[in-house]
Structure formats: structure tokens, C-alpha cells
Amino acid sequence: MNISKQEAQASLAEIENVISQTRRAIAHGGTGTKLIIWGIIWLLGYSSSQFFRNINGTIWLLLILFGVIASWICGVRNKPLTKNSNYGRVGLFWLILFGYALVWLVLLQPVSSKAVGAFWATIPMFAYVVGGLWFGRFFVWLGLIVTALAVAGFFLLPAWFDLWMAITGGGALILSGLFIRKFWR
Amino acid sequence: MAELNSTIHQPVRLQIMASLMALEREAQIDFSSLGKLLKLTDGNLGAHLQTLEEAGYVKIEKKFVERKPRTLVSLTRKGRYEFEEHVAALKQILG
Numbered sequence: 161m162n163i164s165k166q167e168a169q170a171s172l173a174e175i176e177n178v179i180s181q182t183r184r185a186i187a188h189g190g191t192g193t194k195l196i197i198w199g200i201i202w203l204l205g206y207s208s209s210q211f212f213r214n215i216n217g218t219i220w221l222l223l224i225l226f227g228v229i230a231s232w233i234c235g236v237r238n239k240p241l242t243k244n245s246n247y248g249r250v251g252l253f254w255l256i257l258f259g260y261a262l263v264w265l266v267l268l269q270p271v272s273s274k275a276v277g278a279f280w281a282t283i284p285m286f287a288y289v290v291g292g293l294w295f296g297r298f299f300v301w302l303g304l305i306v307t308a309l310a311v312a313g314f315f316l317l318p319a320w321f322d323l324w325m326a327i328t329g330g331g332a333l334i335l336s337g338l339f340i341r342k343f344w345r
Numbered sequence: 346m347a348e349l350n351s352t353i354h355q356p357v358r359l360q361i362m363a364s365l366m367a368l369e370r371e372a373q374i375d376f377s378s379l380g381k382l383l384k385l386t387d388g389n390l391g392a393h394l395q396t397l398e399e400a401g402y403v404k405i406e407k408k409f410v411e412r413k414p415r416t417l418v419s420l421t422r423k424g425r426y427e428f429e430e431h432v433a434a435l436k437q438i439l440g
Contacts, residue, residue: 161349168438171354175363175432178383182367185382 180296190234192340197234198284199333201227206326209277257287274314274321281310281325298336306332347433352400354431357385357393362428365403365420373406376416394418402427 163171201223208219235251261283270276285303292299306329313324353362360383368374380390397403402424406417420428 161351161354163349163354163438165438165440168435171359172432172435172439174356174359175366178360178363179367182364182382185378186368 183295190231190238192337193234194231195333195337195340197230197337198227199330199335199337201330202281202333203326203330206277206322206330209273210320210322210326213273254287257283274318277322277325278310278314281329282307285310298340302332302336347430347437349434350427350431352396352402353428355393357383357389358397361390361393361397362402362420362424365418366425366428368420370425371419373417373419376405376418379418397424400424400427 205216205220205223208216212219261280265276265279268279270279285307288299288303289307292301292303309328309332310325313321313328317324353359361379364379364383365374376390376394377387379385380387383390385393394403394405398405402421404419404421406419408415408417
């Protein structure tokens with residue numbers, strides 16, 4: 161069987177396209193809704209860090225607890241596209257990532273709450289960039305853009321960093337969630 | 346040297362195989378979900394799956410899930426190997 165270079169190239173492009181499309185369809189189960197939930201949590205959490213510094217720790221704790229429960233409910237309600245896939249591994253991945261992030265925080269001992277805020281903002285974005293290598297460029301770009309916004313805000317707007325993250329980080333997550341709900345099918 | 350596989354190279358079967366490759370090993374996808382994903386009619390999908398099953402590349406299982414009949418499709422080890430060989434052959438053509 162002989163084919164031209166152009167046909168081989170078109171076949172490879174089609175394979176890559178179908179693989180990404182399938183992975184997106186598998187990941188779709190509630191992904192958009194989860195991004196919106198976490199976007200709202202970022203918006204409220206970082207706003208509380210900017211305006212209610214004395215109680216922001218409690219607010220963040222309650223918001224994260226709400227986010228974990230809401231994400232779990234969202235995952236249960238969305239029927240998976242495939243059988244036998246080990247979906248538990250995704251949850252385990254996030255637990256391991258945040259466990260390591262806690263260890264790094266203890267070892268690095270950041271001196272300001274702003275540095276802690278920037279640190280936590282980049283952890284899930286790192287996961288998005290790495291996950292994007294399998295699920296498609298969309299997550300790579302989302303992760304890179306929010307990370308760039310976090311770094312820019314950290315150095316350029318130190319006094320308003322938390323508000324900056326609330327609007328840009330939270331906003332990016334909410335917009336991405338809306339995008340996925342509309343276009344990923 | 347890897348060789349092109351004429352069974353896999355057919356455009357619809359290439360899509361089916363690529364979609365099944367995206368799943369984890371041993372994972373199964375529902376027949377209707379696969380059809381919806383690739384925008385194929387049941388008849389078209391069924392005919393191409395039969396060809397792939399006869400070649401030993403896919404496994405089709407009929408099961409009752411929550412009292413409803415479901416047809417589940419997965420890639421066999423042979424199918425995964427042959428697809429990887431086909432992709433390698435395509436890459437060789439590009440040089």
C-alpha cells in the first residue's frame with residue numbers, strides 16, 4: 161500500500177484531532193461547571209484576602225470545603241463516557257499535588273501573605289498546563305495565561321495583588337468554564 | 346520497518362481506531378457514545394466495527410447495565426499494536 165506525503169500528513173492530523181476530541185469528551189463530564197465553581201471561589205477568596213485580611217483564612221477554608229464538595233457532587237452527577245476508566249486517579253492526582261504543595265510551602269517558608277497567595281494560584285495552573293498536554297492546548301493556554309497574570313500582579317501591583325487575582329484569575333476560570341460548557345461536546 | 350495497514354487506513358476506521366486509542370487500556374466506550382462522538386450513523390459505525398472485529402482489532406461486548414442493554418467497544422492488544430505500527434508507517438513516509 162502506497163500513499164503520498166500529503167495523505168500521510170492528513171491522516172496523522174486526523175488521528176491527532178480525533179484523539180484530542182475523544183479526550184475532551186471524556187473530560188467534559190462537569191469540567192465546565194467545576195471551572196466556574198472554582199472561578200467563583202477564587203473571586204470570593206482573593207477578594208476576602210484583599211478586603212478582610214483578619215478573617216480571610218476562615219473564609220478560604222470554608223470556600224475550599226464548599227469547592228471540594230461541589231466538585232464531588234458534579235463528578236457524581238455526570239455520567240462517565242467510558243467504563244473501566246480509573247476516574248479515582250484524577251482525584252488522587254489533585255490530593256497528591258496539594259499535599260506536595262503544602263510540603264513545599266513548609267520548606268520554602270514564604271514571608272508574605274502575597275507570596276503565599278501567588279504560590280497557591282500557580283499550583284493548580286501547573287496541573288492545567290501539564291494536563292493540557294493530554295487534553296488539548298486549551299488547558300495549556302489557560303494555565304500559562306493565569307500564571308503570567310499571577311506573576312505580573314505579584315511584581316507590578318503588590319498593593320492590589322489579591323484583588324488582581326480575584327478578577328483576572330477568577331475571571332479566567334469562569335470564562336473558561338463557560339467556554340467549555342458551550343463548545344466542548 | 347513499519348507498514349501501512351489497509352484495514353485501519355480507511356477514513357472511518359482510522360477515526361474509530363484513533364478514538365479508541367485515546368481511551369485508557371482496557372477501557373470500554375458505549376456504542377452510541379462512540380457514534381455521537383464521531384458523528385456516525387449506527388449502521389455505518391456497526392459495519393466498520395464489524396470489519397475491525399473480524400480483523401481482531403476491537404472487542405464488542407453486549408451487556409446489561411442497570412437493566413438496559415448496552416454495546417461496549419474496546420481496543421484489543423492486537424488492535425493497539427497494529428494502530429501504533431500504522432502511525433509509525435505514516436511518520437516514516439513524512440521522513
